[in-house]
Amino acid sequence: MLASKLLELQFLRICFGGCTKLDRGPHVAPGIRNTNVDESELLSVPDGWVEPAFTRDDNPRGLLEESSFATLFPKYREAYLKECWPLVERALGEGHIKASLDLIEGSMTVCTTRKTFDPYAIVRARDLIKLLARSVPFEQAVRILQDDVACDIIKVGTLVRNRERFVKRRQRLIGPKGSTLKALELLTNCYVMVQGNTVSALGPYNGLKEVRKVVMDTMKNIHPIYNIKMLMIKRELSKDPELRTQSWERFLPTFRHKNLNKRKEPKKKSVKKEYTPFPPAQPESQIDKELATGEFFLREHVKKRKKMEMIKVKQAEALTKKKEERNKAFIPPKEKPFQSKTPKAPTESKLDIQAIKDKVKKAKTKKLGAPPVNQTPPTSSTNKKKKSKNKG
Numbered sequence: 001m002l003a004s005k006l007l008e009l010q011f012l013r014i015c016f017g018g019c020t021k022l023d024r025g026p027h028v029a030p031g032i033r034n035t036n037v038d039e040s041e042l043l044s045v046p047d048g049w050v051e052p053a054f055t056r057d058d059n060p061r062g063l064l065e066e067s068s069f070a071t072l073f074p075k076y077r078e079a080y081l082k083e084c085w086p087l088v089e090r091a092l093g094e095g096h097i098k099a100s101l102d103l104i105e106g107s108m109t110v111c112t113t114r115k116t117f118d119p120y121a122i123v124r125a126r127d128l129i130k131l132l133a134r135s136v137p138f139e140q141a142v143r144i145l146q147d148d149v150a151c152d153i154i155k156v157g158t159l160v161r162n163r164e165r166f167v168k169r170r171q172r173l174i175g176p177k178g179s180t181l182k183a184l185e186l187l188t189n190c191y192v193m194v195q196g197n198t199v200s201a202l203g204p205y206n207g208l209k210e211v212r213k214v215v216m217d218t219m220k221n222i223h224p225i226y227n228i229k230m231l232m233i234k235r236e237l238s239k240d241p242e243l244r245t246q247s248w249e250r251f252l253p254t255f256r257h258k259n260l261n262k263r264k265e266p267k268k269k270s271v272k273k274e275y276t277p278f279p280p281a282q283p284e285s286q287i288d289k290e291l292a293t294g295e296f297f298l299r300e301h302v303k304k305r306k307k308m309e310m311i312k313v314k315q316a317e318a319l320t321k322k323k324e325e326r327n328k329a330f331i332p333p334k335e336k337p338f339q340s341k342t343p344k345a346p347t348e349s350k351l352d353i354q355a356i357k358d359k360v361k362k363a364k365t366k367k368l369g370a371p372p373v374n375q376t377p378p379t380s381s382t383n384k385k386k387k388s389k390n391k392g
Contacts, residue, residue, distance in 0.1 A: 051147055059117045068111035069126035073133035078103060084138040088128070091142050095121035099129075108133065127151045131202065135195040140202055143191075152208045157197025159219040166219075170194060173218045180224050184214060187231040226255050 073081060085101050092099045096115035101108055110125040124145050131141040131151055143149045160166035174181050174194055185192055188210045190203030201211040214227045230252055237243050237251060290296035295303065 053147070054118050054120075056117045059119070062114060062117055063112055063119060066112050067122045068109060069122065069129070070107050070109040071126075071129050071133050072105075072107050075106065077133065077135065078106070081108070081132060084132075087138055087142075088132070091145060092125050092128070095125070095145070097121055097125045099125070121145075131200055134193065134198055134200045136191075136193050136200050136202065140191045140193075143202060148204060149202065150205055150208060152201045152212060154199040154201065154212055154215050155197065156199055156215060156219050159216075169219055169221065173199070173215065173224055175224075180228070183228050184211065184224065184231075187228065187235060229253065 081101060082103070085099075089099050092110065095118060096113050097110055098113055099108070099110045108129040110122065110129055112122050116122070127144045127150075128141055130153060131144060132138065134153060144151050156170070157166070160169060172180070175183075181192055181194065184190075188203060188207035190201050190207040190211050192202075192211055193200040199211075199215050201208050203211075210227075210231060214224050217227055218224050233251055233253075234248065237248055284292075287296065295306075298306075
């Protein structure tokens, strides 16, 4: 789109303006090559080079015919256009372009006049009214009248079928509080406006190319942060004069999709047969089969009898299968054989009887209220004392 606009600009200026400032220099006849000029110098553009402005001296006779363009605008832009239309007429009047606003039809029209000398001015005026119709403010849209500024209106409404998915991806391009869009504007030196089903961009040609790539990738479910990161790396690499002529692939990161589901394999895989120049064999017809078995030469009543016999055999097989399925419910399940539990054989172990007796003696001494093992019989004096206490 941008290349076509450049070709259109050059063609119009050559046709209407004669020898313009685009083709100034030593004239070389077709078929003769100028060997004195270095080709590398012709391909490279010097830094800070600006195309000189197109003046009336380049095209003193003006244009041959009148050209006009018109575009419609939505209802919600009517109040804004009504306010800023005097500014639009003043800006286009410098290039001798006539502009008219029709509020009844909802359209804007621009056309050339007899005083118009720049043939590309009408194309810039057409882009101006297109940007105004797509909600671009006048302060930004009027920049299209400059030579080094171009515009690109990207239609994204038909790129995604699902409407909810389209809204999410459009919001992803804008980012939280417009941060992603602002970063894109700073890296490309372009003004980007997301409105409805279109994205309007305004700026230099190289920046517009990058903006279109980011917008199209975002609609293809590629996050814009990846492209923004690559633009930041390219911006730093372009500052180094040694790296300008080298390939930047080794510096640019490669992003891979990690969360993509694997493609489900089909249940029935079709295997391609080997190619043969000969056609497949013709299938046998019913008459051929009857000829091979000898049924073709039988009489009609014999054929019918055989068919009836085959039908009866099939019916008998079907009946036996149904009976087997019905009798399955009456077949008892197989029981497991009964296994009696055999008592475990006692383990023979040598018992230390003396050790058990010692343990029992110790346990008796430890119990409360148990008499000691070596207890002496009570004396008479102690018995008398206990009796006296009981009497008292």
